[in-house]
Amino acid sequence: MKLSHLLYILLFIGFGNSEFCHAQKKINIEYTGFLTFDEDKYPGAKILTRDDSQQVHIIHGGIHMWCDQAIHYGNEDFVEAYGNVIIKQGDTINMTSKYVEYSGISQLAFASGDVVLENPDSKISSDTLYFDKLKQQAFFRNGGHVQIDSSGTITSKIGRYYMDAKKYQFVEDVVLKSDSTVVNSNYFDFYDETKHAYLFGPSTITTPESVTYCEKGFYDTEAKIGYALKKAKIDYENRTVEGDSLYFDNNTSFASATNNITVTDTLNKSIVRGHYAEVFKEKDSMFITKRALAITVQQKDSIYIHADTLMVTGKPEKRITRAFRNARLFKSDMSAKADSIHSNQETGLTQLINISKFDNDDAFSVKRKPILWNIENQMTGDTIHLKSNPKTEKLDSLIVFDNAFIISKDTLDAGYNQINGKKLVGLFDDENELYQVDIIKNAQSIYYFRNDENELVGIDKSKSGSITIFIVDREIEEVRKINQIDGNIYPESKYPKNEKLLKGFDWRDDERPRSVEDLFKDDPPLVLPIIKGLEDYVPQEDFVDDDLMERIKKADEAAKPNAKEKSKASRNLPKKLNTKGKKEKVYPKSVLDNQE
Numbered sequence: 001m002k003l004s005h006l007l008y009i010l011l012f013i014g015f016g017n018s019e020f021c022h023a024q025k026k027i028n029i030e031y032t033g034f035l036t037f038d039e040d041k042y043p044g045a046k047i048l049t050r051d052d053s054q055q056v057h058i059i060h061g062g063i064h065m066w067c068d069q070a071i072h073y074g075n076e077d078f079v080e081a082y083g084n085v086i087i088k089q090g091d092t093i094n095m096t097s098k099y100v101e102y103s104g105i106s107q108l109a110f111a112s113g114d115v116v117l118e119n120p121d122s123k124i125s126s127d128t129l130y131f132d133k134l135k136q137q138a139f140f141r142n143g144g145h146v147q148i149d150s151s152g153t154i155t156s157k158i159g160r161y162y163m164d165a166k167k168y169q170f171v172e173d174v175v176l177k178s179d180s181t182v183v184n185s186n187y188f189d190f191y192d193e194t195k196h197a198y199l200f201g202p203s204t205i206t207t208p209e210s211v212t213y214c215e216k217g218f219y220d221t222e223a224k225i226g227y228a229l230k231k232a233k234i235d236y237e238n239r240t241v242e243g244d245s246l247y248f249d250n251n252t253s254f255a256s257a258t259n260n261i262t263v264t265d266t267l268n269k270s271i272v273r274g275h276y277a278e279v280f281k282e283k284d285s286m287f288i289t290k291r292a293l294a295i296t297v298q299q300k301d302s303i304y305i306h307a308d309t310l311m312v313t314g315k316p317e318k319r320i321t322r323a324f325r326n327a328r329l330f331k332s333d334m335s336a337k338a339d340s341i342h343s344n345q346e347t348g349l350t351q352l353i354n355i356s357k358f359d360n361d362d363a364f365s366v367k368r369k370p371i372l373w374n375i376e377n378q379m380t381g382d383t384i385h386l387k388s389n390p391k392t393e394k395l396d397s398l399i400v401f402d403n404a405f406i407i408s409k410d411t412l413d414a415g416y417n418q419i420n421g422k423k424l425v426g427l428f429d430d431e432n433e434l435y436q437v438d439i440i441k442n443a444q445s446i447y448y449f450r451n452d453e454n455e456l457v458g459i460d461k462s463k464s465g466s467i468t469i470f471i472v473d474r475e476i477e478e479v480r481k482i483n484q485i486d487g488n489i490y491p492e493s494k495y496p497k498n499e500k501l502l503k504g505f506d507w508r509d510d511e512r513p514r515s516v517e518d519l520f521k522d523d524p525p526l527v528l529p530i531i532k533g534l535e536d537y538v539p540q541e542d543f544v545d546d547d548l549m550e551r552i553k554k555a556d557e558a559a560k561p562n563a564k565e566k567s568k569a570s571r572n573l574p575k576k577l578n579t580k581g582k583k584e585k586v587y588p589k590s591v592l593d594n595q596e
Contacts, residue, residue: 026077027104031057032070046072055084060104063133064088067100076559077104078568085111087131092163094118095131103569105555107133108548110572115140117161121192122168123147124161130543130574134551136163139543141574151195151221152178156188160540166192169540178221181250182206187537195222200537209253209281211235212246216534224250229534232257236281238267238316243277245531253281259528261288267316268345271295274310275528285313291526293519294321296343298393301432304330305341306519319345327352328519333432334395335513338370338384345390352384372398373512374434375474378407379424380506398426404439405504408476410448414456414492417476418502419445419467435471443467444502447479449489459495462487542576 033051048056048070055066058079068083081100087109088094098113109131117124117131117138126144131137138161146154146168154177156170168190176183176190176197186201199205199217205226206212213235214228226248228234233242234255242264243257256278257263263272263279263286275290292310296303307323314320321343329336329352338352352370370384381400388395404424408417422441429435439445443464449457465483469476481487490496513519544552555569 025104026060026074027072027079027102028059029056029070029072030059030064042071042073044073044075046074048072055086056081060102061107061133062089065100065102073559073568076555076568078102078555078559079104080568087111089133092119095129097129101568101572103552103555105558106548106551106569108552108569109133119163119192121149121166122161124159126159132543132548135547137161137543138163139574141543148190148192148195148221150178151190152176152181154188154190158540160543168192171540176221180208181221181224183219190221194220196220198534205250207250209236210248210250210255212248214246216537218534226250227533229531234279236279238265239279239281239286240264240266241277241279245533255279255281259531263288263312265312265316265319268319269297270319270321271297272310272312275526283313284315284319285311287311290528291520291523292323293516294323301332304516304519305343306330307341314345317346321345326522328513330513330516330519334372334374336370336372336384337511337513348388348390348396350386350388352386354382369403371508371511372400374398374426376408377434378508378512379426380405380508381424394430395428395432397428398424398434400424400426403504405502405506406437406439407505407507410456411450411454411475412456414448415446415459415500416505416507417445417447418505419443419447419469420502420504421466433471433474437469437471439467439469441466443481445479445481446500446502447476456492458489458491459500460487460489461495461499544573544576 029048031054032048033053034049036047036049038047050056050068055068056070058065058070065081066086067081071080079102083098085097085100087100095111095115095117097111097115100109100111102109111131112128115126115129117129124138124144124146126140128140128142130139140159143157144155144159146159148154154170154174156172156174158171160169170188170190172186174185174188183197183199183203183205185199185203189198197219199214199219202215203217204211204213205219212228214232215230217226217228219226228246228248232246233240234246234248236253240263241255241257243261244259246255246257248255259275261274261277263277272288272292272294274288274292277286277288279286287309289309292307294305294310305321305323305327307327308325311322312319323341325339327338327341329341336352338354340353342351342353352372354369369380369382372379372384379400381404382402385399386395387397401423404422405420406424410417419439421439421443425438425440426434427436443466445460445462445467447460449460451457462481463485464481467482468480470478552570556567559567559569
């Protein structure tokens with residue numbers, strides 16, 4: 001045994017039996033190579049230095065510390081360790097740094113200089129780090145970097161590790177990087193074992209396929225799935241999904257949304273709204289239900305489509321919108337109803353389709369027949385097609401297939417102008433108004449003729465091979481009958497009352513949507529689910545709390561420093577966090593004087 005080591009043991013024996021009995025509760029010097037003193041520089045301290053065989057070895061309550069040199073203040077039970085400092089606690093904690101201060105009374109360690117703290121699942125790196133042995137917590141205040149196995153790395157300005165719970169709590173400028181995923185947040189809780197992250201405050205999750213934003217969220221960093229709440233939205237290139245609650249799977253670029261949903265297609269200038277949606281980015285498709293509404297934004301007049309369920313598929317330039325069950329369409333000069341509506345973005349073709357499972361004679365089937373209103377004209381048929389120019393956004397033509405029927409009220413409500421036939425073709429002018437209508441094959445008509453004074457001249461009823469109608473200023477200007485079979489013009493008084501309506505007449509003006517709100521008037525009451533899940537953020541308590549301050553106070557009292565020297569146990573305490581709305585704690589003045 002070296003002489004210096006022997007002298008150190010003799011000094012301990014010299015303190016008496018009482019001091020020796022309590023030695024195991026204090027910092028214990030297990031090994032030192034050289035023992036020296038420097039009362040001018042380190043009054044009341046022992047200077048411990050390693051030798052060629054090994055470092056200085058210090059033990060306290062399950063913690064082992066090694067260093068090249070240590071200054072041990074026995075009366076304060078305090079040690080300063082310099083050079084290649086290593087601290088180990090069982091198989092769970094391994095910390096290295098250039099410098100460490102440790103108080104055996106407060107059980108608080110302060111490390112600085114290339115600090116690295118490792119546990120089985122992660123590694124913390126920082127310029128300075130605090131370790132509370134009693135509470136098993138580590139804390140950094142001036143920036144840190146954490147390596148989390150397969151989950152990547154996390155950096156933040158403030159970080160805290162709860163070793164028993166295996167939980168990290170990061171604050172301010174938090175960034176997680178994993179493979180091609182980057183997560184940014186203000187407040188970020190992370191659990192070591194599950195690799196689950198909880199995000200609070202303005203947060204984003206960025207991948208090559210999407211950017212997810214929320215102000216409260218959950219993310220499984222291994223499974224790459226999560227939930228976004230509070231101002232939640234996901235950007236998929238040209239499509240943005242917003243809702244009260246969003247579930248997302250970054251493996252498949254899938255998202256589902258609940259309550260107050262808006263899906264915006266920036267390329268096609270369309271918006272879809274509802275209260276439940278699923279989006280499949282890789283398949284360029286989505287469906288939305290619960291008050292589903294699709295809006296095609298145009299410069300002069302947007303088009304609104306509502307149905308029980310909406311489905312949007314295809315690449316942006318070839319996008320198709322399908323509305324299923326009780327579909328309705330509205331624009332300022334036109335509205336429609338059908339069982340289903342299909343709209344093709346590329347061709348400009350919109351189809352109003354009849355329900356197929358009912359027979360034509362079925363009363364319900366008649367009610368479900370597609371119907372279109374343009375200005376004062378009502379048109380029905382088994383199927384209706386609207387053709388528009390995708391570039392100019394103007395209507396081009398209208399085709400009604402099978403059982404075509406057009407009805408308009410006489411200007412003075414004397415009756416109804418009616419034309420029916422096999423097929424109807426309508427042409428629109430530049431103002432999206434019908435100017436010509438052709439009824440093709442087996443045409444029948446009832447028309448109320450009026451003179452320039454708007455006096456009723458007579459009622460025309462006829463049958464023809466086909467009929468062409470010319471419309472000017474929203475009124476019928478001329479009716480041309482081709483291959484007329486029969487027909488008569490009757491004075492109103494002599495017109496047979498039982499022949500004023502053609503077979504299949506069904507005036508459905510009360511069903512006509514006259515506003516966007518009318519699209520929903522027959523919908524059942526909407527009951528939205530209550531969104532549950534993530535708890536509100538719990539602000540990080542001060543690392544230096546009441547319990548730790550009480551321990552530091554005891555360390556200060558035990559030290560009894562002279563007036564010229566500060567207590568060592570409290571000289572490097574971290575400043576308190578400025579937590580909004582949190583009452584500042586009042587610490588003893590003797591302690592606060594020793595804070596940096």
